[in-house]
Amino acid sequence: xxxxxxxxxxxxxxxxxxxxxxxxxxxxxxxxxxxxxxxxxxxxxxxxxxxxxxxxxxxxxxxxxxxxxxxxxxxxxxxxxxxxxxxxxxxxxxxxxxxxxxxxxxxxxxxxxxxxxxxxxxxxxxxxxxxxxxxxxxxxxxxxxxxxxxxxxxxxxxxxxxxxxxxxxxxxxxxxxxxxxxxxxxxxxxxxxxxxxxxxxxxxxxxxxxxxxxxxxxxxxxxxxxxxxxxxxxxxxxxxxxxxxxxxxxxxxxxxxxxxxxxxxxxxxxxxxxxxxxxxxxxxxxxxxxxxxxxxxxxxxxxxxxxxxxxxxxxxxxxxxxxxxxxxxxxxxxxxxxxxxxxxxxxxxxxxxxxxxxxxxxxxxxxxxx
Numbered sequence: 001x002x003x004x005x006x007x008x009x010x011x012x013x014x015x016x017x018x019x020x021x022x023x024x025x026x027x028x029x030x031x032x033x034x035x036x037x038x039x040x041x042x043x044x045x046x047x048x049x050x051x052x053x054x055x056x057x058x059x060x061x062x063x064x065x066x067x068x069x070x071x072x073x074x075x076x077x078x079x080x081x082x083x084x085x086x087x088x089x090x091x092x093x094x095x096x097x098x099x100x101x102x103x104x105x106x107x108x109x110x111x112x113x114x115x116x117x118x119x120x121x122x123x124x125x126x127x128x129x130x131x132x133x134x135x136x137x138x139x140x141x142x143x144x145x146x147x148x149x150x151x152x153x154x155x156x157x158x159x160x161x162x163x164x165x166x167x168x169x170x171x172x173x174x175x176x177x178x179x180x181x182x183x184x185x186x187x188x189x190x191x192x193x194x195x196x197x198x199x200x201x202x203x204x205x206x207x208x209x210x211x212x213x214x215x216x217x218x219x220x221x222x223x224x225x226x227x228x229x230x231x232x233x234x235x236x237x238x239x240x241x242x243x244x245x246x247x248x249x250x251x252x253x254x255x256x257x258x259x260x261x262x263x264x265x266x267x268x269x270x271x272x273x274x275x276x277x278x279x280x281x282x283x284x285x286x287x288x289x290x291x292x293x294x295x296x297x298x299x300x301x302x303x304x305x306x307x308x309x310x311x312x313x314x315x316x317x318x319x320x321x322x323x324x325x326x327x328x329x330x331x332x333x334x335x336x337x338x339x340x341x342x343x344x345x346x347x348x349x350x351x352x353x354x355x356x357x358x359x360x361x362x363x364x365x366x367x368x369x370x
Contacts, residue, residue, distance in 0.1 A: 077110050077317045083298070088313035092123045092301050094294075096316065097141070100353070101133025101167050104140035111317045112148050122312070123301035124148070126158045126174065127294060132167025132353040135195065135246050142253065145174035155304035159297035160184040160288070165192035165276055167352030169287070170250060173257030178304065182257075183297040184279040184288040191282060192354035193254060194274030195246045197239055202227045246350050247272075260286050276354055 158172045175181040213228035224235040261268040302309040
């Protein structure tokens, strides 16, 4: 019997779990992280998509800018407030014609195209500060000013700056037969109605240094304006005929803008000698209508357009800013301009220009206004 009791006790001891104490520690649970390659792939795709989007946006914007530049005839000029009502809906535009006139297809043409596209403009003031330039450039400029005037029905008034001579006076005739339309400042120099083909005879200087022109030409007249020899009398007569043809056109254009000379052509012949005139003398001769500054010209333009000056915004247009590409080509353009000047000296070109040295002046912008 006792052994049986001992067995039971041993079984009970086995059934009783061992006591635990507060000092016992348990093994921490281990977390196994399985890395998936799918998350990294999605992140790469996300950033690749954004990069592709940015690149596409830049390309589209670049194409848009190229398209805008292709169809843009204003050359990037910007409009600025000059005077009048800041909130005026109707506008008077000032076109600046400054410096020596070269080909005419530049800053002035850009201003014309900007005005043509702006239906809020009711009148134009031509601010002329130029000694003239080439016959072709002056005539091209006049043509487009008259075209703008006729197509848009815009009255034009001229405000002369320090100089509006020769080709500068030529383009002023865009006013047509409008009364009281040409204003000159008290110190304006104008007139110089005439044509010149420059020629410089360096044959004496060449003989002093024992230099000879040994050029080969298809005909002797090919070198009729060569600086290395005097102009033969036969060629001089040909050149005079060429000059007189341009001169007759100049006088016919003056009669378009100065109706009084249509009735008195002898008066026009008497003053069309290339002579320059002061503002007061030009007023006496009828070359200008009134002495006054640009403010008077603006008031007159508003009067012709039948708009209130104090309710009208007067604007002008500024040239594009100097760009990096312009800077990059500056040195090259300077070298090119020097070469162009050299060839200009021997180019048979006629000028409406108040100067005795046209070719060199044609390479410079003498009067830098907005």
